[in-house]
Structure formats: C-alpha cells, structure tokens
Amino acid sequence: MRKRFQPAWATLALAGLALNACATRPPASDPDAVAEYEQTNDPLEPTNRFFYGVNDKLQRYAINPVSQGYVHVVPPPVRGGVHNVLSNLTSPVTFADDVTQANPRRAGTTFMRFVINSTAGGLGIFDVATGWGYPMHDTDFNVTLALWGVPAGPYLYLPVLGPSSPRGVAGYGADIALDPFTWVPRGYGLITFNWARYGLTLVDRYSRYADDIKHVKEGALDPYATFRSLYRQNLAARVAAARQDDPGTPPAWSPPPPK
Secondary structure (H helix, E strand, O other), rough: OHHHHHHHHHHHHHHHOOOOOOOOOOOOOOOHHHHHHHHHOOOOOHHHHHHHHHHHHHHHHHHHHHHHHHHOOOHHHHHHHHHHHHHHHHHHHHHHHHOOOOOOHHHHHHHHHHHHHHOOOOOOOOOOOHHOOOOOOOOOHHHHHOOOOOOOOOOOOOOOOOEEHHHHHHHHHHHHHHHHHOOOOOOOOOOHHHHHHHHHHHHHHHHHHHHHHHHHHHOOOOHHHHHHHHHHHHHHHHHHHHHHOOOOOOOOOOOOOOO
C-alpha cells in the first residue's frame, strides 16, 4: 500500500530538505526591506530558485519535446477527449473536496457531471455535462484548507510540481488519499494505471499552457517572481470562487421557483 503514496511522500521530503536553505531576513533597521520580505513570504528563495532552474531544464529537455510531439502527432479532437477523460477521473476527488468545503451546490454539480459524462459522454471522452448546465469548476484540498482558515505558509517551488506551499503540499497529499484509485488492490494493475495517468496529466497540462509559460519566460524580467505571483493570484481566485459560491443559492440548473 505504501507505494501508492510515493508522490506525496517525495514531495514532503523535498519540502523538508528545502528548510535547510533560507533567505536571510533583513535587519529590523530597514523596515521597508522587512515589509517586502514579509509580503513576498519566500524565505526559502535560494532553494526555490534552484528547483525552479531544475524544472526549467526538465521542461526544456524532457517535457517540452514530449509535449510538442504529443501536439504534433495527436489531432486536437483526440487531445480534447484525453483531457476530458483525465478531468472526469478527478471527479471523485473534486466531489470530496466540495463536500469538505461544505458546498452541496458544487458537490451536486460535480456528481452530476461525473454521472453524465461517464455515461452519455462515453466514459468521459465528451463533456456533455457542461452543455446540459453542469459546468466544471476547479478546486482541491488546498482550497479546502484555506477555507478552514489554515495559513498557506511560506512559498515553495518543488521539482515537477512547481509552485506550492506547505499547505499546498498537505492538500496534494490529501487529494491523493481521497482518490479512489489509490485504494484499489495493486493486483488490478492500478499502480501502473496511476503512474500512467500522472504522466499523461503532466503532458496534457503542459501542452495546454506551453505558450503561456513561454510568453512569461520570454517577457518577464524575473520569470521566477512572475510565476510566484501568478500562482498566488490563481489560488486566491479559486479560494474566492469557492467561498462566494453560496451553498444556499439554488443551482443554475435547478428549476426556477414558482411565482
């Protein structure tokens, strides 16, 4: 059973190793520098920048060629179907996250999406649910912990996974534990299936955002700082969306109340 948690344990180990290299806090005699240091909240910046460099080379020499080959060989409709299947496979985890966020509205939408796309959508190849009024939303257990009031902690940049935080690492591990495929006996080939899914998800995501990543690296004076800012903005937007989705509000797909 332990082998199925290798991604989470590896991430936790790397986060622990990162604590050995910290940026020096400015002296109290320089309040402006101290304020900037606290706002940036990146005390592990030397280690984070090192891992950013590792990721940059990994993307350049491994992920990018594979992603380009994937885009070149696989036609767009097929890539869209692969993306839909991968997204549908995450529905049980998203449903669990919606429940832990005490948002039955979102949980109901996720449940209906999974049922519809797994049947009428041909095992998730086609996103029929969106057209039927059940739109997809993006969340994870990191968002759940944020809604529970757990602070994010200092910024982390991890190999392969990229931007994160101690709370993000914990949320990533929790989502692995919430994934039903984690608990299927290994005799059914689920270890191979899970690793194949992780790899294909990485290629799928990178192929969809490769141009945006390229533009940031080419246009930003400090791509590392830009990615750090974009990560935090995206996370804040997802937390705000989950918080503002009032569970007491009738779902968009429910029948209108009688007049």
